[in-house]
Amino acid sequence: MLSVLQPLLFVLLVLLLAFCKTIVAVNRLPSSAFAVPGDATYDYVVVGGGTAGLTVAARLAASGASVGVIEAGGAYELDNGNYSVVPGYAFTEPALAPVEFFPPRPLIDWSLVSQPLTGAAGRRIHYAAGKTLGGSSALNTMAYHRATKGAYQRWASLVGSTAYTWDSLFPYFFKSTKLTPPNFAKRNTPNATFTYDKAAFCTTGPNCGPLQVSYAQWVDPTNTWFAVALKFIGLATSSVGFNSGSLSGGAYTTGTIDPTHATRSSSETSYLRWAIANTGLMVHYRTQALKILFTSGKATGVSVVTEGFPYTLTAKKEVIVSAGVFHSPQLLMVSGIGPQAKLTSLGIPVISNLPGVGQNLQDQIFFAVQNGLTSASTASILADPAQQAVALQQYLNNTSGPYTSAGGYIAFEKLPAASRANFSARTTSLLAALPADMPEIEYLAGGFPGNATAGITTTGDLSATLLAPFSRGSVTISSLSMLDSPAIDLGWLKDAADAEVAVAAFKRLRQAWSAPGLSPVKVGLESRPGAAVQTDAQILQWIRENAIQIWHAxxxxAMGMNATAGGVVDKTCKVFGVTGLRVVDISVFPFALPGHPQATVYALAEKIAADIIAGR
Structure with missing residues (x-):
């Protein structure tokens, strides 16, 4: 019996050791940086210790200002362990379950559930959002890349500021990161080598930022086959990668992983730890912001509660809201900033009538086509206890192997002419108005353990994401309390143009699966959705019933030129109609940028911190 249990006991021991390393790392944070609950005064009070909030807070604290950060959660290393720390667990994170009934992770996730989606078969969706130091940078799958030059030019044009062009934002991308070049020896996959733009990042020296960016030290074997499939439909591998203002074709992605010990690099491990070591920044953690306080139209502080104990944090200069796409508009509304009719109906005194607060929600969704494969994948390897034990040894002894990686091969495109032939005139016009270099679809490759008895090692999963949704959702409130969840309408597939694009993208997935180059590893017929789904109507209905979010709401x-046109903040993220208040997070993006947004969130936070320090 003991011999049977030994492999399992070994795995458990290694996991325990890894977790203990995490606890030690967290405990190195000096307790003097974490505030004792009670009234306090700072130059700046930052609501939200997430991706943007910790970036802004660290830079302001480095300028000599006193900064207090309010974070509702704690330390994810302790509250979520290896699920958040070890890259290989990213896609098995229970908090990411996109279904109405999900395994709760209340210490690190807000447990938000949407309203029924009228455009997606009436489903209610759990939408993971980081409730922890690091925010969603502690929960995401760590993909790091930038949007296109045309997308940033569109941003600049919409808000009337050249500060959002590619050339203007690039110094902030550069300033926020440090890239470790790819270690091809550890990747150990000859057909997965590549070139990239080495000028896109800082790699050495004092000018590099605290956020660690790297190429994975492991390549999922199945992803190399998906690269073949995507090349078959015309998506050649990019020679420069996805960090130079272009998103075209395929590439192995960079990720926010510190390759030194192959762990997640979040805003907590990067900006916060740097700030704690070098500034006087203070953190009020496990503390809920309840309401922004105003005096004569100026934000002067925030009412908060820590474990039932209420108090006030006063801001001598500004309050900066970085609570995320759902909670930032909620906090504005309960504090008196938002659509007048809604606030009045709840008895909230109106401080600034801004109809755009909570509106314009844009959420990218994706869906997949699956087929059996004989190739090994990260998932199939880690599902085998014997191989898992080897992988753990690789991870702990050599920072290599499946546990070191969270990403792989992705690709972007504007749909080709043949895919657009049946689009309505309206859909064609809407797509034509997008920047010429802005892709419409992102393709993601993945795999799950297959049915070994059927000769299937991996269930291959090739998915398509709608990058420029025309459907709009909203966030609103149903009570005066931040302790109640906001009401979220994700708006999926409400617009007919999204439906047309989704069907065309689905057909592209099937074209990729038909690539002759997959014949050495492809097994049997399409497993999902299968041959019964053929007509456009059947495809669309299947998408409505199965599409999920990619967590990029x-x-x-939205940033804009004025409130009349639906804007909430100006070009420096100042909230219209009041003073002393800014919002700095993904909620201020004027539209959904193509691809994964965290790189731009970091750059935006760097830019606004620089604006504040310069007095803009």
Whole structure:
């Protein structure tokens, strides 16, 4: 019996050791940086210790200002352990379950559930959002890349500021990161080598930022086959990668992983730890912001509660809201900033009538086509106890192997002419108005353990994401309390143009699966959705019933030139109609940027911190 249990006991021991390393790392944070609950005064009070909030807070604290950060959660290393720390667990994170009934992770996730989605078969969706130091940078799958030059030019044009062009934002991308070049020896996959733009990042020296960016030290074997499939439909591998203002074709992605010990690099491990070591920044953690306080139209502080104990944090200069796409508009509304009719109906005194607060929600969704494969994948390897034990040894002894990686091969495109032939005139016009270099679809490759008895090692999963949704959702409130969840309408597939694009993208997935180059590893017929789904109507209905979010919701406090056109903040993220208040997070994006947004969130936070320090 003991011999049978030994492999399992070994795995458990290694996991325990890894977790203990995490606890030690967290405990190195000096307790003097974590505030004792009670009234306090700072130059700046930052609501939200997430991706943007910790970036802004660290830079302001480095300028000599006193900064207090309010964070509702704690330390994810302790509250979520290896699920958040070890890259290989990213896609098995229970908090990411996108279904109405999900395994709760209340210490690190807000447990938000949407309203029924009228455009997606009436489903209610759990939408993971980081409730922890690091915010969603502690929960995401760590993909790091930038949007296109045309997308940033569109941003600049919409808000009337050249500060959002590619050339203007690039110094902030550069300033926020440090890239470790790819270690091809550890990747150990000859057909997965590549070139990239080495000028896109800082790699050495004092000018590099605290956020660690790297190429994975492991390549999922199945992803190399998906690269073949995507090349078959015309998506050649990019020679420069996805960090130079272009998203075209395929590439192995960079990720926010510190390759030194192959762990997640979040805003907590990067900006916060740096700030704690070098500034006087203070953190009020496990503390809920309840309401922004105003005096004569100026934000002067925040009412908060820590474990039932209420108090006030006063801001001598500004309050900066970085609570995310759902909670930032909620906090504005309960504090008196938002659509007048809604606030009045709840008895909230109106401080600034801003109809755009909570509106314009844009959420990118994706769906997949699956087929059996004989190739090994990260998931199939880690599902085998014997191989898992080897992988753990690789991870702990050599920072290599499946546990070191969270990403792989992705690709972007504007749909080709043949895919657009049946689009309506309206859909064609809407797509034509997008920047010429802005892709419409992102393709993601993945795999799950297959049915070994059927000769299937991996269930291959090739998915398509709608990058420029025309459907709009909203966030609103049903009570005066931040302790109640906001009401979220994700708006999926409400617009007919999204439906047309989704069907065309689905057909592209099937074209990729038909690539002759997959014949050495492809097994049997399409397993999902299968041959019964053929007509456009059947495809669309299947998408409505099965599409999920890629956790990139944005634009609920959109940046604009004025409030009349639906804007909530100006070009420096100042909230219209009041003073001393800014919103700095993904909610201020004027539209959904193509691809994964965290790189731009970090750059935006760097830019606004620089604006504040310069007095803008």
């Amino acid at each position: 944005s634009s609920t406090n």
